[in-house]
Amino acid sequence: MLNTQDAFILSAMRMSKQFGRTLREAPADAETISHQLLVRAGFIDQLSAGVYSYLPSGLKVKKNIERIIRKEMDTSNGIEVLLPTIQPSAIWEISERLFTMQDVLFKLEDKRGRTMVLGPTHEEVITTLFSKFANSYRDLPRILYQIQTKLRDETRPRGGLVRVREFTMKDAYSFDLDEKGLDVSYNSMVDAYHQIFNACEIPIVSVEADSGAIGGKGSQEFIFLTNSGEDTILICDQCDYAANQEKAEFIRPKKTTSQPLDIEKIKTPETTTIDQLVNLLKIDKSDTAKAVLYMATPRTDDTSFPIFVVIRGDLEINEVKLMNLVDAREITPMSDEDLSRYNIVSGYASPIGITSEIRIIADISITETSNLVSGANEVGYHLTNTNYSRDWVASDIADIAIADDGNTCAKCTGHKEGNLKISRGIEMGHVFRLGKTYTSVFETTILDQSGKQLTPIMGCYGIGIDRILSAAVEAHHDQDGIIWPKQLSPYNIHLTALNFEQDSTVAEEATKFYEKIQDAGLTVLFDDRDENPGVKFKDADLIGIPIRITISSRNNAENVVELKLRNSETSEKIKKENIIEVLQQLSK
RNA sequence: CGGGGUGUAGCUCAGCCUGGCAGAGCGCUGCGUUUGGGACGCAGAAGCCCUCGGUUCAAAUCCGAGCACCCCGACCA
Incomplete structure (x- = not known):
């Protein structure tokens, strides 16, 4: 329960004295x-x-x-x-x-x-x-x-x-x-x-x-x-x-491994992306090895170094995993100048036949799949049937792929095979x-x-x-405004007085309740403004205090006050002598 | 840091294309009528049209530069 007495010095506020205003838009x-x-x-x-x-x-x-x-x-x-x-x-x-x-x-x-x-x-x-x-x-x-x-x-x-x-x-x-x-x-x-x-x-x-x-x-x-x-x-x-x-870790979509076949160099003009390659050769993305080149900046200084990343064509690189692996603060795609400095042919890059000193990192998908199509490091040519270990080796083999919606969960055990959902x-x-x-x-x-x-x-x-x-x-609102969780609400009670300026009985009664609520140890926002009922109700909904009570000429005549919970559609009439107890109950 | 967008009254925006008196709704002030879901009438106050420069007889409007803010991405203990 809210222990409001020591929580705030100011536990009640008249809206006519409040600073700030609600906005229509x-x-x-x-x-x-x-x-x-x-x-x-x-x-x-x-x-x-x-x-x-x-x-x-x-x-x-x-x-x-x-x-x-x-x-x-x-x-x-x-x-x-x-x-x-x-x-x-x-x-x-x-x-x-x-x-x-x-x-x-x-x-x-x-x-x-x-x-x-x-x-x-x-x-x-x-x-x-x-x-x-x-x-x-x-x-x-x-x-x-x-x-x-x-x-x-x-x-x-x-x-x-x-x-x-x-x-x-x-x-x-x-x-x-x-x-x-x-x-x-x-x-x-x-x-x-x-x-x-x-x-x-x-x-x-x-x-x-x-x-x-x-x-x-x-x-x-x-x-x-x-x-x-x-x-x-x-x-x-x-x-x-x-x-x-x-x-996130996941199990890479399986590929049936076949016997390693002989490497063949094939002509692939103007085929610099995986999509183009897949279209040209009528193969699946997972039959290809994608090469991605980065310059990495270490955590501790500004001298960057090149890295050559190879991943199966159906997967994307997780740059955070990659940065952690190479202990980098930042990685950026290689510029054309960098590519030529390391003798890498853009669009046809291949880990096979690399002539420069460069750290090669392979995603584990590469070692699990055979006979992949990769670049030939020569404009207009690719290599088919490349196989890890037989044809090339990496400095690191690691999980550097990004998990996506629908991937197989890596933590499911036994017969369960869950899918990862993205949110x-x-x-x-x-x-x-x-x-x-x-x-x-x-x-x-x-x-x-x-x-x-x-x-x-x-x-x-x-x-x-x-x-x-x-x-x-975000979690608690409707089209009219906020619906505060009880313990977060700026006040326990929103006290609305209709015709406060016109009906002196309302003013008297409302002021009396305003004080009684405080005496009961509850916090209260008192709408004593000279506004139309509509304005007051709209503001109350917008501000979102969980409990609203209304004092009006009509209610006074019946010797009741009206109680409405912000998260409920309906209100109920409560006898005046019972209301404080009800409010204390509800505010717990 | 890359891409896109927006700067005009306290707020939401129109006006800009095609240069010629600074506008509307909400809010605000006063008076009156209303009074159970943002009611109405009358009268008002309120602007460095983001800034600087240029073009022009004349710039909110056209041109250039800058600044600010928002969105997408990158980044994010």
């Missing part, structure tokens, strides 16, 4: 439903690309989300701290992320010319802080968390509050003695996350994820499925496997088994029981608070 650039409704209902206002103000009611929702998160973190042994937003760039040099995260870092210089960054995340600060105060195994395990503004210079903010440059995040960091301890911390955070999303009434799918630039192994994302999301995920229709597309979603939370990446570079050591030095192992856990706001609206 949403701004043209609001595309997603949540963006439109949050703006129309007067919860948020955009200042610039990916930068928003919270208006009073929006702020209340945000605080409610934070209260839910604090409660779950605290009961999961989390300890709240608050770390600085503005940070010396020196600690970002130590972790090398001044370089690797340069694209999203807001940088600035102070008066004396020292460079500072605005924190996009806080691994550096927390590890520095932890090192200072934790010296003994007795100081472990610990889970520290904060709710703090993060700043990221995103190249493309989008979707209202979904991807912004300034946002609020709950980030938590665990420190443990060993892997076993990390498991305990990690699992307790996963449990807390499920509790949090339940309380916020946001349906969540947890998926295996790529751990990205933050490093470490093992991570999962908490995804809210919605078409307006920007993440692509694959979910098995038979087992419980679900993964981000960047990470879009918003990443609401992300948990990582971080490992010793940061405790190593910041030289965090503690003494164990035997007096030996030990490097703690970390986990980190984030939740996007503004995104919860958006997702809650």
Whole structure:
């Protein structure tokens, strides 16, 4: 139940005194439903690309989300701290992320010319802080968390509050003695996350994820499925496997292997794409080997190196898997100059007969399939019946293919053979088994029981608070407006007084209820404006407080007030003397 | 960072093609009539037509450059 008395100083508001206004029309650039409704209902206002103000009611929702998160973190042994937003760039040099995260870092210089960054995340600060105060195994395990503004210079903010440059995040960091301890911390955070999303009434799918630039192994994302999301995920229709597309594993469509045949060079004029090749030779895409050339930029410096990727023609390359394999920060398709520098013939590239020093990476599909058609590294010619190992070898054989809708699940066991279904979603939370990446570079050591030095192992856990706001609206609305989940609603009760200015009895009664509701420990938004009933009802629906009660001349005559739930079509009349009890019951 | 689009009143937009007084609806102010689902009448206030430059007797309108914002993609702890 909402413990509103200590949650807010201001737990009631008269709309005649409120700041902000509802809008009949949403701004043209609001595309997603949540963006439109949050703006129309007067919860948020955009200042610039990916930068928003919270208006009073929006702020209340945000605080409610934070209260839910604090409660779950605290009961999961989390300890709240608050770390600085503005940070010396020196600690970002130590972790090398001044370089690797340069694209999203807001940088600035102070008066004396020292460079500072605005924190996009806080691994550096927390590890520095932890090192200072934790010296003994007795100081472990610990889970520290904060709710703090993060700043990221995103190249493309989008979707209202979904991807912004300034946002609020709950980030938590665990420190443990060993892997076993990390498991305990990690699992307790996963449990807390499920509790949090339940309380916020946001349906969540947890998926295996790529751990990205933050490093470490093992991570999962908490995804809210919605078409307006920007993440692509694959979910098995038979087992419980679900993964981000960047990470998703699948079984490649089978090809019957035949005996290796002799290589033959055939004439294929103006056939530079797989589609053209398939048309010309009347074969299937899976009978071809596709060559894709990239220049890769390593994580740690700017010197790029070439990579030659070979994958079966019916599959596409997963660039995230590829980047992880070669430890690259960025990969870009080779330019024509690069191609000629490495003696590669565009459109007819082949791993056979490569003359230059170049790292060749083959997807596992290549080794599972025989007699493939590949380029001849000569304009106008292809080679048929090429076979891996007999004709060429790669430096690496790996899973570098991207999973797509309908692929066979790699995790299904036994007779089940599930298909992966593709969906879009918003990443609401992300948990990582971080490992010793940061405790190593910041030289965090503690003494164990035997007096030996030990490097703690970390986990980190984030939740996007503004995104919860958006997702809650995406998940709970109708054509008239928002329908807030009970625990997120800016107020418990929407009190509507009809003819407030004209009927003094209404004004008296409504004001009396306004006070009684507060005395009962509930929060209330009181529509005491001199507006037509239609306007008041429309606004109430738009704002989306779950419980509405109406005071009117008509109801007064019957000695009742009218109660309507936002998610119900009908209203009911309640005797005045019973209403407070009913409201308390409903607000639980 | 590549591709596309949009900048005119607080909001939604018309006007631009074909240069000639700055417009509408909503919102806002005042008065009146209404009063159970964004009601109506009358009277008002409100603009650096994104910015800078050019063409022209004359530019919201044509030309050039820049900036901002949105969408798709790339990227995204």
